[in-house]
Amino acid sequence: MLAAVTAATVGYAGPAAADTGKPAAGAVVTRAGLAPALVAGRGADLGAAEQEAENARSTGTVIGPDRTAYTLPSEASGRSAVKLTPGQYVEFTLPAAANAITVRYSIPDAPGGGGTTAPLDVAVNGRKHSTMTLTSQYSWLYNQYPFSNDPQAGLLHPDWWITECSCVPSATTPAPEIAKPFRPTHFYDEQRLLLGRTYKAGDTVRLTVPQGSKAAWTVIDLLDSELVAAPHVNLAAANVLAFGADPTGRRDSADAIDRAIAFARRVHLPVYLPPGTYQVNRHIVVDDVTIEGAGSWYTIVKGHQVDLATPAPDSSVHTGVGFYGKDAAAGGSRNVHLSGFAIEGDVRERIDTDQVNGIGGAMSDSVIEGLYIHHTKVGLWFDGPMKNLKVTRNVITDQIADGLNFHTGVTDSVVSHNLVRNTGDDGLAMWSEKTADARNTFDHNTVQSPVLANGIAIYGGTDNTVSGNLVADPVREGSAIHVGSRFGAEPFAGHLWITDNTTVRSGTYELNWKIGLGAIWFYALEKDIAADVRVTGDHFLDSTYNAVMVVADWPVKDLYEVTGLHFKDIRVDGTGTSVLSARAAGSADFENVDARNVGAVGVNNCGSFHFTPAGSEFSVTDLGGNDGGTTTGAWLAPWELPNTITCDDRPPVVAPPAPSAW
Structure with missing residues (x-):
């Protein structure tokens, strides 16, 4: 078992200021903790x-x-x-x-x-x-998924494997012996x-x-x-105050906002929410309407989580503040424009059936811009089919689950220039359950500190792009960028471009497998990953374990493989272990991948663990220009190619120095 990764074993970017009694020498500005x-x-x-x-x-x-x-x-x-x-x-x-x-x-x-x-x-x-x-x-x-608010709660799943003791508690470790608070x-x-x-x-x-x-x-x-701009004013709009909304937040304004929306649709005007706090304790259903606030610092739509007397048809047991398009099964909503306000939820526990998201439903041909979404379950969860949505320049923080999820048949849509921080699950996700997500782009977003799962996750789909993003500090059971055949997703098809992204302090320790992941990791659990996947121009900085990982779960390691991966013009600056860890059958090629400060052998090639005389079942092709690496030589050394077995399941972690200019 690997030792815990602590301050003594992991590199740290940026100096810590001791208390000298003197002012700091200027303001130290960072982006995701980096220069x-x-x-x-x-x-x-x-x-x-x-x-x-x-x-x-x-x-x-x-x-x-x-x-x-x-x-x-x-x-x-x-x-x-x-x-x-x-x-x-x-x-x-x-x-x-x-x-x-x-x-x-x-x-x-x-x-x-x-x-x-x-x-x-x-x-x-x-x-x-x-x-x-x-x-x-x-x-x-606390506790096991889907977690508890009670620090003294017993195990939620007494029959689950407990990684801390490698045991099934009901068989070998009585629940009271698990230290509390647990996790x-x-x-x-x-x-x-x-x-x-x-x-x-x-x-x-x-x-x-x-x-x-x-x-x-x-x-x-x-x-x-x-520096926040002055409040936005729109005098040529349906002002919600004229329909009885209360900007002090003392009275519920949901009905008043509904009336303003209905009027605005009849006369083809936008709806305007002036500065204030508006209490809303249910979904506001939006379709063919523009709703503008004065800016997310000035207009706040805030609600309480409300217990439902009986579960809703979708199994929700609560409702709360949120702006929802109509269900896709009912035709969905179109031409929705939401901008310039904050949504402050009241979600304190994870109940996956609850529709208590900041934005939900299906919204085609729509724009969501300049919102601040806080304390909801998922910031934005879209259930398709739907198309042509633009989500831009929003701040999504402190969510119980995902930041944003394109779920089921979302197509031709763009998520760009958003900040996503402190999610309880994937920061940004495309989940092609039942119907493929296609031709979507996640571009120039910053995702920081997802405490569970991944910064950006792509589960199946066709012709999607992940470009120009900055992903930092994933904590557990995931990493920065993930490509996974999981959760009932449709297969990957066409191409997947992963271009010009930067990850930092990722490549986490997988608590269940007890191995290190990659800053970017590919996981064949339910199907092959066989699309044209091109990882180009990405920078993997200060990875705790590996920069790249390719894996199939042990029970399916002889059923599924990962093929057709192409890596080009990559910079790897610091890994605790390897540049590539291959734990599946398949193939990848590498061109102009430069690496430095690599803690262990450059390629950890286990294939599918049969260790045949013919070599690994994962074939690595050197297309040239792959430079730098480890104290043992070039990371992609000729003796490792094309399929030499170099399997070391748990090499010692060597903390790299802090990232620096290339």
């Missing part, structure tokens, strides 16, 4: 400046780096953060003019679960500005604050835990600062 130059042109650029707390002046304690699941630093951006006790602070220097901040933090759960609240004082240039009320009511999950996770939340005026570059923002706080500790992960 911005290392990810130039990749990921979403939404105008916010990210600053990691461990790079700021502080009287607190830097925790991490650590990539071990179920720890506070492992779920932090950059795998490190700052822990404060009452009276301590962390102080950031603004790198540019700003009038708004977002604080990513964690505070303890209540002893019996359900969360707590705690204060955090905000001072600008040494003068107190306000006190934020932090909460852990939407964080801290704590999903520690972080974030909160936004408008500062009321614009502060200049060089001004300071200090976050202090006041004396007397009931929170034993407060962890600050990062601060995003930005």
Whole structure:
């Protein structure tokens, strides 16, 4: 079994500032915990400046780096953060003019679960500005899937394999012997604050835990600062206030918004939600309508999760705030435009049958832009068939499950320039269950810290593209980019382009298999993966284990294979183990793949584990220009080709240095 990956064994990008009593030498701005130059042109650029707390002046304690699941630093951006006790602070220097901040933090759960609240004082240039009320009511999950809010709960599935002891508890380990709380996770939340005026570059923002706080500790992960534009106004629109909506949030405004939508459709006007907080505790059904807010910092649509008296036909037992297109079976919705508001949900547990997503249903020929979606189950979950949807420039954070999922027959659609952070499942996914997703593109998105599963996952489909994305810090049971024949998905067909993406601090430890994954990994579980898959121009930085992994599950290793993989113009800067780990039958070719700081042998080729005299069942073709590698020589050495067995299931992990300019 591999040793736990800790601060001693994993590289860390970025210095930690000790408390010297002197201001930090300028503002240290990062993107996904990296120097911005290392990810130039990749990921979403939404105008916010990210600053990691461990790079700021502080009287607190830097925790991490650590990539071990179920720890506070492992779920932090950059795998490190700052822990404060009452009276301590962390102080950031603004790198540019700003009038708004977002604080990513964690505070303890209540002893019996359900969360707590705690204060955090905000001072600008040494003068107190306000006190934020932090909460852990939407964080801290425990136990086995689909997880519990109760830290003292017994095993949800007593007959499941428990990786911590390699046992079936009901057979060998009584449930009471499992340490509680069992598998704590999903520690972080974030909160936004408008500062009321614009502060200049060089001004300071200090976050202090006041004396007397009931929170034993407060962890600050990062601060995003930005200059928010003035509220958008549309006088030539159906204003929801004219239809009885309450901008104070005291009264439910769902019916008033429905009336505004009905009127707007009759007279062909958009609907406008002026600044305010609007209480909505159910789905707003949208079709052939434009709904504009004043901007996501100013217009907030916020609801409570509501228990249903009887389960809905789709098996939901709750409802809550959300904007939904009509079901695809009813024809779906078309010509929907949603922009410029926040959706604040109230989801604190994972119930997969619940329709408590920020955006849902089917929406063809539609645009969703400039939303902030927070505390829902899934930010945006689309059930097709549907086509021609554009999702752009949204912020999707602190979800219980996925950030966005194209489920079943979504075609000709684009998801671009979105920030997805702290999801409880895949950040962005295409899931071709029953009907293939086709001709879709995930482009220039930033996905950070999915605590379960993958940053970007493609489950089957035809002619799809993943391009220009930045994916950082996946924690467990997945990695940065995943191509999987799983979950009943239709087979891969046509082509899949994976182009010009950057991953960092990925290639996680798979807790069930007890092996390291790849920053990008291909998994043949239910079918062959036999499409034309081209991975071109991607950068795999500081991978905890492998840069690339190809795998078939052991029971099907002789049934399915992965063929037709093409890697070209790739940079691999740091792996704990190998550039390629092949644990399946199939084939791949490599051209101009440059690697450095590789911890183990460049290619770990196990094939399908038959170790025949003819060599591995996974054939590797060198098309030239594959340079660099390990202390043992070039990563794609001639003696490893085309199918030499070089199988080492669990090589020692060698932490690479922090990524640097190529």
